Every structure is written in C-alpha cells, then in structure tokens.
Amino acid sequence: MRPTHLPQAYNFLSRKFLPQLIYGSGRVRAFLLCLEPGQGLPPRTDPEELICYVIEGRAMLTIGQESFPVSAGDFAAAAPGQLRGIQAQDRVAALWVHVSAQGHTDA
Numbered sequence: 818m819r820p821t822h823l824p825q826a827y828n829f830l831s832r833k834f835l836p837q838l839i840y841g842s843g844r845v846r847a848f849l850l851c852l853e854p855g856q857g858l859p860p861r862t863d864p865e866e867l868i869c870y871v872i873e874g875r876a877m878l879t880i881g882q883e884s885f886p887v888s889a890g891d892f893a894a895a896a897p898g899q900l901r902g903i904q905a906q907d908r909v910a911a912l913w914v915h916v917s918a919q920g921h922t923d924a
Contacts, residue, residue: 823872827851827910836913848913852876852905858913860902865915867895874909878902 821839826849828837834856836848850858852874860879869878875888879902880895886906887893895901897918903911 823849823910823912829853829908844917844919846915848915850903850909850911850913852903852909852911854905854907857904858902860900862898862900863915864897865917866897867899867901868912868914868916869893869895869901869903870912870914872910872912874911875906876909876911877904877906879904 818840823839826837826839828835829851831853834850834852836850836858838846839849840847857876869892871887871889871891873889875886877884878887878893879900880893881899885893903909903913
C-alpha cells in the first residue's frame with residue numbers, strides 16, 4: 818500500500834457519519850473516522866482488538882465500563898469483546914483499527 822496523508826482523505830459529512838475504510842487485509846481493518854460534533858459510534862462489543870488514535874479534535878471514548886475525554890495525540894486500545902465507542906465533542910478525525918486473531922470474513 819502506498820503511504821496516505823490522512824488529512825487529504827478527510828470526508829466530514831454533516832448528515833450522516835460513514836467510517837472510511839483506508840486499509841483492509843485478512844486480519845486488520847483501518848478506518849478513518851471523520852466526526853462532526855455529536856456524531857460517533859455508540860458503545861458496543863466486537864470480537865476484534867481495537868486501536869484508536871485521535872488525530873485532531875476532542876471526543877469521549879468508551880473503553881469497557883469507563884468513558885475518557887480524548888484529544889489530538891491520544892492513543893487507546895480495547896481488548897477483544899470489550900465495550901468500545903466514541904462520541905465527538907467537536908470536529909474529530911481518528912484512526913480506528915480492528916485487529917482480528919482469526920481474520921475478517923468481510924475484508
């Protein structure tokens with residue numbers, strides 16, 4: 818894969834948020850989240866590990882039963898099956914990476 822300058826891939830949509838798949842393989846799916854204030858991913862469990870890196874903006878990140886304020890430069894991870902979600906407080910760009918032990922069936 819060629820290098821991607823993530824800010825050039827930003828696609829903020831005011832009506833509906835859509836994660837942008839920027840990389841996918843059998844075990845890894847990397848999404849660029851471009852969230853307007855109030856948009857996000859509701860907390861849920863997934864069978865994959867999660868890695869989250871906030872590129873810009875401020876949000877509330879749910880990991881397990883706790884919520885944390887995060888901002889540009891913050892990194893977090895969630896274990897397989899652990900609750901995770903994100904809610905933008907202002908305009909947010911974040912890298913949201915799912916890592917599967919067995920591989921994705923839909924990648």
